[in-house]
Amino acid sequence: MKRVIHEHVLVCLSSAPSNANTIRAAAKLSQAFGGTMTALYVQTKSSDQMGTEDRRRLQRHTRLAEKLGASVSTVAGDDVAFQIAEYARISKATKIVLGRSVAPKGRLFAPKPLTEQLVELAPYLDIYIIPDSAGKNQRRRNSATKQRILPSIRDVLITIGMLALSTAIGFVFHRLHFTEANTITVYILGVLLTALFTKNYMCSGISALAGVLLFNFFFTEPRLSFRAYASGYPMTFAMMLFSSLLTGTLANRLADHVKRSTQTAWRTQVLLETTQQLGQAENENDILEVIADQLLKLLNRPILVQCKNGAAIRRFPEGEPVEIPPETASQRFSFQSGGEAFGDVLVYGDALEPLESGILHSILGEGGLAIENRRNARQKEEAAVLAKNEQLRANLLRSISHDLRTPLTSISGNAENLLTSGEGMEEADKRKLLTDIYEDAIWLIRLVENLLSITKIGEGNARLNMTTELVDEVITESLRHVHTKTHPIETEFADELLLSQMDARLVSQVIINLVDNAVKYTPEGSKIHISARKQGKEILVRVADHGSGIPDEMKPRVFDMFYTGNGKIADCRRSLGLGLYLCKAIINLHGGEITVTDHTPTGCIFAFTLPVSEVTINE
Amino acid sequence: MNKLLILVVEDDPAIRNLMATTLKAHNYRFMTAPTGASALMQASTTQPDIMLLDLGLPDMDGVEIIRKIRAWSQMPIIVISARAEDTDKIDALDAGADDYLTKPFSVEELLARLRVTQRRLAFMQTSTPSPIFTNGALKIDYAAGCAWLGEQELHLTPMEYKLLCVMAQNVGKVLTLSFITQKVWGGSTESDIASLRVFMATLRKKLSAGKEEVQYIQTHIGVGYRMQKL
Structure with missing residues (x-):
């Protein structure tokens, strides 16, 4: 057997303009290998500070990747190479495609380029590097990040306020003749608080520097000047600046960490909830509803889930307009699993935050997986049902082929006799042989009719040919197909018209089978009585005979497939045990019941019900 | 021969x-x-x-x-x-x-x-085109719009009469349910077929009122009806 190695190509998404080329190259590669493709976005600290331009480009790239058949995932972490290597390991990626990253040159302690880090972390990966005009991109990215470098007015006010407060406390300490060390501590504390409460990294740096200057200006001799007499001061200032900066940076990191953990917790919670709800979903539609609900909870804006089969699920935050045409959606995410797209999710409003879009992709991934699982499970169920039907069919075939031999032997044998030695036979003997041939052939015809009906009901409701029929008409017509000269048949119908929805041919088969049985199992000359009347919302049809009846212990089993009385009944020629089984199947398919009870003084009554159909008569 | x-x-x-x-x-x-x-x-x-x-x-x-x-x-x-x-x-x-x-x-x-x-x-x-249809004891006068069974005039509702005419005009032929409902009601919905069953039942009852047991109209299960040529 040829072993097929499944290629899984991983491509990294970024906001760099050249990323589009990288994605296309990766798509070509995955296509050439006939493999699957995943586009991975690593969310880092700096991605929070991304400019609108970059954010939009990143979204374009995400969409491009989806269009080219990639499934999109997001992971978060500052160590990009580690995250990629981890994801590649978990997702069993075999190839990875990167745009050429430009290592910052001329800087001491410059980090190793991404490719080299990756080679170290994941030596088993094939790495493909796509050349690009990265230099331009690098500059542009710098200018883009600069937009966010200027601190907000709030940050500036907090910084100035903290410095003023520290200086004021310093004056109080000075008045109380505390040592300078206390004042320095107050300034460092100010920097710490500034770092905690401002969002911009520059604030703590500036505040550290300003703190040293203010301390120098207000509290060292000569006061109110930037000069310092004591020889130890430069050292003091340097130490103060250094500890301020360090405190500020640490505090910044702490704030960052808190924010990130909150986000991670939230993300985990949303995903966990999604997983739980997906687990409870009963069908594909439920899954789509769960996804739409979770996305609404996550994004709080209009969501439209469009399915490949045409179904659409809409969700709105309260008070939003109800009409959302697909054209006005701002973002479209495809929704897939195992290379098969199930539909699209349309999101309205502003561009998504990276965190939101990360969670969104995770939810879609979960949902896709859930749908795929559901489909697989259903296929398995169908296969099981098919196997069971196949088994039943095989049993049926075996039993029939076996039982067909008897009448066929009789037919062919009798015919052979007539052909070879018919000349010398007496007329009465000939007639006897011909009668046997005829009767066996009729028996075979009945059997074939029953078998045809069984295959028909085996295919379920779809094949039923339901029409409104008059029950007494159907009974009268069925009786024309029962050839008996030995058993008088009486019919008794209600005066009112009994209309019912049925497959007339199948119901007729039930009546024929029941009457045939009555003829077969009762002595010659005994009467058979058929009646039909309305009973509540049902029509009750009864076939009663005056035979020897059916023992109680056999009654529950007479409707089983292949159940035959096994010679217990007198004059039982042959039976496949299909007739009554078929009757029950047909009546149940029509929503009725079939029962067998004793007749008085002897005999049995087979009774079945059919639903009355209420119709309006067109005059 | x-x-x-x-x-x-x-x-x-x-x-x-x-x-x-x-x-x-x-x-x-x-x-x-x-x-x-x-x-x-x-x-x-x-x-x-x-x-x-x-x-x-x-x-x-x-x-x-x-x-x-x-x-x-x-x-x-x-x-x-x-x-x-x-x-x-x-x-x-x-x-x-x-x-x-x-x-x-x-x-x-x-x-x-x-x-x-x-x-x-x-x-x-x-038969040349004639305003009178006869089949056994059944007689229909298309011009007068009435029908007799022997000497007895049949009291038919307008629907029953219409139905009888459609059957008579195609005597001997098996007519499908949808053919009949199309001719009589102009449609073939489920309620048309139910109506056909009901009117056919009442029509037959009136037709079998005669002395001899003659089945003028045959039922073909799942297919339709036929008026027998006697």
Whole structure:
């Protein structure tokens, strides 16, 4: 057997303009290998500070990747190479495609380029590097990040306020003749608080520097000047600046960490909830509803889930307009699993935050997986049902082929006799042989009719040919197909018209089978009585005979497939045990019941019900 | 010697032989054709009186043959079908067939159908367009808009009368449910068919009120109704 190695190509998404080329190259590669493709976005600290331009480009790239058949995932972490290597390991990626990253040159302690880090972390990966005009991109990215470098007015006010407060406390300490060390501590504390409460990294740096200057200006001799007499001061200032900066940076990191953990917790919670709800979903539609609900909870804006089969699920935050045409959606995410797209999710409003879009992709991934699982499970169920039907069919075939031999032997044998030695036979003997041939052939015809009906009901409701029929008409017509000269048949119908929805041919088969049985199992000359009347919302049809009846212990089993009385009944020629089984199947398919009870003084009554159909008569 | 010429179209040699033997034994004149193409050719050259047509021919769809024949001839066509599906028969009847037989059929049944068709043929050939329709004891005066059973005038509702007229105008022919409802109600919805069942039941009750037990209207389960030519 040829072993097929499944290629899984991983491509990294970024906001760099050249990323589009990288994605296309990766798509070509995955296509050439006939493999699957995943586009991975690593969310880092700096991605929070991304400019609108970059954010939009990143979204374009995400969409491009989806269009080219990639499934999109997001992971978060500052160590990009580690995250990629981890994801590649978990997702069993075999190839990875990167745009050429430009290592910052001329800087001491410059980090190793991404490719080299990756080679170290994941030596088993094939790495493909796509050349690009990265230099331009690098500059542009710098200018883009600069937009966010200027601190907000709030940050500036907090910084100035903290410095003023520290200086004021310093004056109080000075008045109380505390040592300078206390004042320095107050300034460092100010920097710490500034770092905690401002969002911009520059604030703590500036505040550290300003703190040293203010301390120098207000509290060292000569006061109110930037000069310092004591020889130890430069050292003091340097130490103060250094500890301020360090405190500020640490505090910044702490704030960052808190924010990130909150986000991670939230993300985990949303995903966990999604997983739980997906687990409870009963069908594909439920899954789509769960996804739409979770996305609404996550994004709080209009969501439209469009399915490949045409179904659409809409969700709105309260008070939003109800009409959302697909054209006005701002973002479209495809929704897939195992290379098969199930539909699209349309999101309205502003561009998504990276965190939101990360969670969104995770939810879609979960949902896709859930749908795929559901489909697989259903296929398995169908296969099981098919196997069971196949088994039943095989049993049926075996039993029939076996039982067909008897009448066929009789037919062919009798015919052979007539052909070879018919000349010398007496007329009465000939007639006897011909009668046997005829009767066996009729028996075979009945059997074939029953078998045809069984295959028909085996295919379920779809094949039923339901029409409104008059029950007494159907009974009268069925009786024309029962050839008996030995058993008088009486019919008794209600005066009112009994209309019912049925497959007339199948119901007729039930009546024929029941009457045939009555003829077969009762002595010659005994009467058979058929009646039909309305009973509540049902029509009750009864076939009663005056035979020897059916023992109680056999009654529950007479409707089983292949159940035959096994010679217990007198004059039982042959039976496949299909007739009554078929009757029950047909009546149940029509929503009725079939029962067998004793007749008085002897005999049995087979009774079945059919639903009355209420119709309006067109005059 | 029976004057009628019957064309038997059947691809299976055993069944063809059975039909030929039966027809010969009852003094019918007949021809056989094993394929649709030869059937069409024989039909156009010899102009048989009745056609017995097997629906499952190897070269052509039976319903197609009926349509082609109906383009130029009104010869009665009795369809023989091995398929238990009612829809096949209904399609054939709607395409213009007069009657049907389902395999396996008994020889007796085949002969009975031939006799019915023969009567219908005789009726079609002798009757000139007349405002009075008679069939056994049943008499319909189209001009006066009333019907009698023997000497007794039938008290029919307008719907029953309309139904009776449709049946009478196609006497001897099996009419599908949708054909009748189209003619009487102009539609073929579920409630039209239910109405047909009800009116047919009341109409039959009125028709069977006569002295002798005559079934004027036959039911064909899952297919339709036919007024017998007596």
